[in-house]
Amino acid sequence: MKNTLLCCLAAVSLALSFFFDYAPDGKAATAVGATGPIAEASLFTFPDGDNPASFRDSLNVGYYSQALGIKADFDDNASLLRTITEWLGTPYRFGSNSKKGTDCSGFVTRVFKEVYGINLVHSSRSMFNNVKRVGKDEMQTGDLVFFRRGPGQPIYHVGIYLKDGKFAHSATNGGVMVSSLQQPYYQRNFYAAGRVNVN
Known part of the structure; x- marks a missing residue:
């Protein structure tokens, strides 16, 4: 409990340090990007306009990175990491794309719809x-x-790349999980990577 509280305080402190510059000469601190000094920080000022979800996500990046087994940075796509984290453990179900069960392409379609509206x-x-x-x-x-599964064979599986050589996918033998491209099975069967235009 004590360690959890300390981690939370450290995360909040780190997040606030991104929004304010410290002026050691006694001048008032100014918000990053602000036009003038401010007297105090507002708990209701969010880094992404007035989007409290974005602020919450930026504070929770550490949690998402731990859940996904990666080293995420505060500038990583927190919304994507959050959404994938929420899908972890969903069972595999061929032809489906819900949290009651999903196959690999169903998982990818739902994540891209939820995060990017695509x-x-x-x-x-x-x-x-x-x-x-x-x-x-x-x-x-x-x-x-x-x-x-080899040259000339059709593509049979898709996942979403995270970082550190890891990707999220819905596997037939475990549902939505994070795996490493270095695992012999995935290393042997990896074919290609592609980028969806999300703009």
Whole structure:
């Protein structure tokens, strides 16, 4: 309990330090990007306009990174990380895309709809045909990773790249989880990565 409280206080302190510059010469602190000095910090001022969800997400990035097993930064896509975290443990169900059960492409379509408002086709092969290819060494958080069982074989699996060589996906033997591209099975069957235009 004591460690949890200390972690929470440290996270809040770190988050507030992003919004205010300290003036050691006795001048008032100014908000980053503000036009003039401010006397005090407001608990109701959010970094993304008036979006409290964005502020909450930025504070919770540490939680998301721990849940997903990655080293996330405060400037990472917190909304994407939050949404994937909420799907962890959803059982696998072929042809479905709900939290009662989902297959790999169903999981990807739901996450992209929830985070970006983008409707992707519920098919890993169709997704592959509608992304911009990126090199394995150029992958970014949110890119799609595709798998096939050897040369000439069709794509059979898709996931969402996180970082640190890890990706989120719905596996037939465990549902929505985070796996590593370095695991022999995924390393052997990895085919390509692609980027969806989310703008």
